[in-house]
Amino acid sequence: MQITAFWRNVRFLQALGQVVFVLMLALAAGFLYANVSTNLARQGLTVGYDFLTNPASFDIGESYISYEASNSYGRAILVGLVNTLVVSALGIVLTTFVGVIAGIARLSSNWLISRIAAAYVGVIRNTPLIIQLMFWYFGIILQLPAVKEAVALPGPIFLTRRGLYLPGFEATPAFDAWKIYIWVALASLIVIWLIFRWIQNRYDLPPPLWWYSAYLFLPILILWVGFMLQPEPPLKEMIPELAGLNFRGGLRLTPEFAALLFGLVVYTGSFIAEIVRAGIQAISRGQVEAARSLGLTTAQTLRLIIFPQALRVIIPPMTSQYLNLAKNSSLAIAIGYPDLFSIANTVINQTGAVIEVIVIIMLSYLSMSLFTSLLMNIYNSRVRLVER
Amino acid sequence: MAAIEMQPPRLSVGPIAWLKKNLFSTWYNVLLTFLALGLLYALLKPALQWALTEARWGVIEANLTLFMIGQYPREQLWRVWLTIYMLGGMIGLSWGIWKEAARGFALIALGAGLAFIVIGLLLNSNVWINWLIADAVLLAFYALGRILPQRGASIATLGWLLYFPLIFLLVAGTRFIPWLPPVNTNQWGGLLLTLMLTIVGNIGALPLGVLLALGRRSKLPILRYFSIGYIELIRGVPLVTVLFMANLLVPLFLPVNLRPPDAVIRVMIGFIMFEAAYQAENVRGGLQAINRGQYEAAQALGLSGALTMSLIVLPQALRAVIPALFNSFISLFKDTSLVAIIGLFDILRIARSVLAQSDWLGTHREVFLFAFIIYWGFNLAFTYGSRRLEEAMGVGKR
Incomplete structure (x- = not known):
């Protein structure tokens, strides 16, 4: 039996390589840790999460959970997280519509429609999101007329520089x-x-x-039985109407929220449009021809033949676009929407707890990303091609 | 014969037939066409009216230098021009040597130079001379590339490898060369800063990205999990948090007695860390596309693992991911605008500071549209050049 010298033994070398790698990592970590602790000690800072319970003493423009300045830093960060989640969730739903419509429009047989879609995709994809957000916010929404001269759209929707007013529903006492x-x-x-x-x-x-x-x-x-027993309806329509110096009733979107949502939806929609287009074009022409020869109409072909197959190609890149949208919502700081990142930034400035807050930010975004990809993976495994 | 008497089918050519086929083929296409026309009219009419009458485009003309180079010392401007001449020379040389592959970029550069000459003449500015020199250098080096012997390709490759460190040296300056005094990085600004960040971020990230991609495909579990962990962590968080972290934490991580680097350098570290994770995924895609037979053939020839990687696998894998690398160049170019949040004077931050000038209050649309045009034009040109390059190289064809 041939005995290999141990320095030529592949398994030994591999193990040695890993040990060396771990040692180097540990050395680097130790070096960095020592530097951080001396630096922090020199600045008189300590690391710890005690500051989270201290009163935040700053106001937040909008929040979906109750908050006031006397609440804790922890609460403030939670408000930011909820704000991020709200704008991301709404954005993901709306951008799917925009993207799918633009993607189909890009393939339309109507020359004008496909040119418009191509121009939208080409311009939006090639310019930075943050400048788009600033353009929508400073260049468009803040330049809208004052409340008195609001632009009225059917709905009724009112556009003013103080925000957007939409009809909505509110809960009645019943x-x-x-x-x-x-x-x-x-x-x-x-x-x-x-x-x-x-x-x-x-x-x-x-x-x-x-x-x-x-x-x-x-x-x-x-619900009908319910209506018999409880005649008052659960929801009441709210219509915004001008009352004095402001609008009463209806939903109000703040200018910051409206600009952020609009910017994210338009930007991500242009990427989704390309994904949808590529997904549809990936379906071989034979599929379409076979469907037509079976007598299916164009709409039926699209709905029954093309879409189910295109979905398999579309979903994985779509997932990363959804994640990008959620991550890009951190650019809210540029236009003053109080999202997680912008509130965390304020907390760092007030407390100096740099490391702790950065860990909180990163963990929040990371868990959001992992959760979304988990959901999309489950969905993906359901529509995936089942091979025999 | 009757067949000869037959008229050609009506309306298969000509503008009316084109309209009928492309705009009015069915009832819903007629509807869509009119809807789209109405929408275009409603959007474009006020936009054009604003752009031609109300807009104060003077804000751009008055601050053009600021947009391009920020606070870079004006008496050192020749260094920036020199980098542009050198770029022209390199593009011309590549065009002369590689012909087809570099032609897209060369035509774009020539065209851009001509456009800037015209704009300079229209604005009564002296910059047209500089652009004329740049175009002349490009053409001269093209001629040089044509007459160069076979060694040409390696000379051009060496030139490109030297070019990027050289422009960094030229722009940053050094204490050791008296006629090249150092320019503090916080004086860099505008398009200059944007481009420097893009170039450093991309080039610095590539080696790291290759290492991470190899690590992720390694058989050694510790190496593999470390790479996966790093890549997924960075890809899971927004770029702005990575930049933020680099900005705030790099000084904390350095030894006490070391002077912390400038904000620009810190942000460059952030970009490299971020971009490495994305390029690792690009390269991994390329590695996965390599046939197993390639590994086996290399082994059969007696190549060691390292040699197989560096001579057989990586050259093919990197070639396969050229389109993806160009894409990440463009997306990083756009992403550099995030440094405005950290407080660096890139195009966006310059735009904000221009908006604060008392003469130009309320010119948000003009300034942001100008920024759009810079990014859009640059990306369009770059996309065109890189597509021509990919076609000539036959990437993805074999």
Whole structure:
């Protein structure tokens, strides 16, 4: 049996390489740690998360959870996180619509439509988002007329430099009593879905088509019973109207929120448009021709043949665009929307807790990213091509 | 014969047929066309009206130098011009030697030079002479490249390798050369700073990115998990937090007795750290595209692991990812505008400072549109040049 010298043994060398790598990492970490602690000691700073419970004593422009200046730093950061989540979630939904429409428009047989879509994609993709945000905020929204001369769009939607006013719904006093019916209606939907799935698995065939009307029928029935017992509706429409110097009623989007949301949606939409276009073009022409020869209409071909197949190509890059949108919402600091990053920045300036707050920021964005990619991976595995 | 008497089918050519085919083919296309026309009219009419009558474009003309180089000392301006002449020379030389591959970039550079000559003449500024020199240098080096012997390719490669360190030296200056006094990095600004950040960020990140990509595909678990951890951490957080971290933490991480580097250098470190993770993923894509047979053939020839990597695999992998690397160049070029948040005077921050001048209050649209045009034009030109290069190299064709 041939014995290899240990310095020629591949496994030994590999193990040695890793040990050396770990040692180097440990040395570097130790060096950095020593530097940080001397530097912090010289500046008279200590590392720790005690500051989170101290009163923040700064105001935040808008928040979806209750907050006032006497609340703690921890609460302030939480407000920022919620603000980031709200704008990201809304942005992801809206940008999907914009992107898909622009992507299809890019392939339209109508020359004008496809040129407009191409111009949108070409200009928006090639300029920095942060300048776009500033353009929308300083150049457009803050230049809108004052409340008195608001631009009125059908809806009614009012555009003013103080913000955007949209119609919306608000809860009436009867909303609490209605909660039970809404929950029962939702629960019934889940129960129907479970029953159908059980039937499908048990008898290995889909339930008859008319059964699906139960999805529609049962919730309506429950809500109707609710209406009999509780005549006052749970929600009331709110229409913005000019009252004195300001608008009353309706939803108000602050200029910062409106500019950020609009900028993120327009920017990410241009990337999604390219993804959608590439996904549709990846479907071989034969698929379209086969569908047409089967007598499907253009709309049917798009809906039944092209889209389900294109989805597989589209979803992975789409996920990273959603993540980009959430990450790009950190540019809110440039236009003064109080998102996680901008509030954390204020906290650093006030407390000097650089390391701690940067760790909080990074962990928040990282967990958001991981959570979104988890959801999209689950969805992706459901639409993936099942190979035989 | 009857067939000869037949008229050609009507309306298959000509503008009306084109309109019918492309705009009015079906009832919903007619509807869409009119909707789009209405939308364009509603948007473009006020926009054009504003641009031609209300807009105060004087703000751009008055601050053009500021936009281009920020607070860079005006008496040292010749150094910036010299980098442009050298770029012209290198592009011309590459055009002469590699012909097809560099032609896109060369035509763009020539055209841009001509456009700037015209603009300079129109604005009554002396810069047209500088651009004329740049174009002349380009053409002269093109001629030189054509007559150069076979060694040409290696000379040009060496030239490009030297070019980037050289322009950095030229712009930054050094204490050791009396006629090249150091220019503090906080005086860099405008498009100059933007381009320096882009170049340093991309070139500095490439070696790190290659190492991380190799680490991620390594069989050694510790190396692999370290690379995965680094790449996913950086890709999971926004760039602005990485820049922020570099800006605030680099001074903390350095030994006490060492003078912390300037903000520009700190931000460059941040860009390199960030870009390395993305380029690692690009390179990994290229590595995955290499056929197993290549490894086996290299092994059969008796090459060691390191030689296989550096002679066989990496050259092919890097060639395959050239389009992705160009894309990341463009996206980093756009991303440099984030340094305005840290407080560096790139184009965006200059724009903000111009808006604070008392003469030009309220010219937000003009200034931001100008910034858009710089970025858009540069990206368009770069995309065109790189696409021609990819076509000539046959990337993705084989």
